[in-house]
Amino acid sequence: MSRFNLDNKYKAIVIGGSAGSFQGITQILSALPADFSLPIILCLHRLKHVRNGFVEALSIKSIKPVVEPYDKEGIKKGKVYLAPANYHLCIELGNTFSLSTEEMYNNSRPSIDITLDTAAYTFKDKLIGILLSGANRDGALGMKRIKDRGGLTIIQDPEECMIDTMPNAAKNLTEIDYTLKVKEIIQFLVELDKLYFK
């Protein structure tokens, strides 16, 4: 029996991270099955004016290439996407991405709240939100939106985080389904993936 209450209704996974999350992200991306089913959408705080390099750095360790989607690109199964520099990454109804250059939110563009909020609006209860280490409050409201629409919320165990402000802010704002160390997040995703017919 799994310690997790798993379900194959989910359509996408969104992961938010900021300061201190890079290592956790690369651990997760390197440990997933090569044919992992669900799309993974990453929104990580990054330098606004450096367009190149980050996606390549993530791809080196990842089981599959990480791509920065174009505006209105369709969200496909089994792909790993990263919010591009200096754009907000939104999820559009009809399962495409939509980019935006609107105001920074929580001093961030891309803002994790915006990605999580728009993903929750589109995927409703079929979304899993994971929030990792970070030094500000971005992502907390987005996690609340996921919970409010019936999705599943996971934070990295604040004890393990290099900077625990971000997961703690989410915990204080909304109900968190699982508080997990990176290794356990991997275990969760691996077990979840087994529920999807290949």
Add this chain to the structure above:
Amino acid sequence: MDRQDIEISDLRRITELVKEQYRYDFTNYAMSSFRRRILRIMELYKFGSADLLIKRLKDDKSFFDEFISEITVNVTEMFRDPSFWRELRDNVIPNILLNHNTISIWHAGCSSGEEVFSMAILLKEMGILNKAKIIATDIDKVILDKAKLGHYSMKNMELNEKNYIRFEGKGSFKDYFTEQNGKAVMDKTLIDNVSFREHDLVQGVVFNKFDLILCRNVMIYFNQNLQNEVLKKHHESLFKYGYLVIGSKESLIWCEIANKFIVVNNEEKVYKKIKD
């Protein structure tokens, strides 16, 4: 975005009302950002519900200009993506000038004018500002006035200057503005040859032909159908072998008339019209 949310049915009621009463069509705007703009307006004007916003739109015609201003995203910077501006200076514009003595440029969706000033500075440094005919358009009257005025916050100028340095401009960025009462006041002679006009990309007609159209990070607020329609008009508004530039994470791949363009620089999203 903090407290409220809004359902799709309410968003549809808003777009229908605006279309019927004001003849602006937002039905094919990207829903994810349109929804946030509406939530932003509700927060700014303290509308506790979509009904209150709808009532105000119905009853108060003078409110509509403000509404348009808030719906459109007007966040931009000078020399955004400095490598693009280098490409423009080093390749695109010299290529256009191989065959012409003058250059006609359209900033489609010019917002508060940062891109127009960037262009003017670039052309001035190339010594060809007087050869350029520039038209800058936007749907939003209020923001056009701001663009014409050319006043920017000093805080934004720090970022603009950093971009200018990355662009490897020939001069000193400070030569192009003076600081007055804590604001950056742009050198107005830069935009002597610029004509600012109100124009809606969605419903507006083709009004001229250009050598170069810049429409960067404007169509991201449209859905794919609307992008298609607008791109057809852009195509029509270009001379054969004219250039179209879109934002760094936009693409022509999915549009119906993609085969009428070739990619000149994929990284900077510069396209060239090759077929009528």
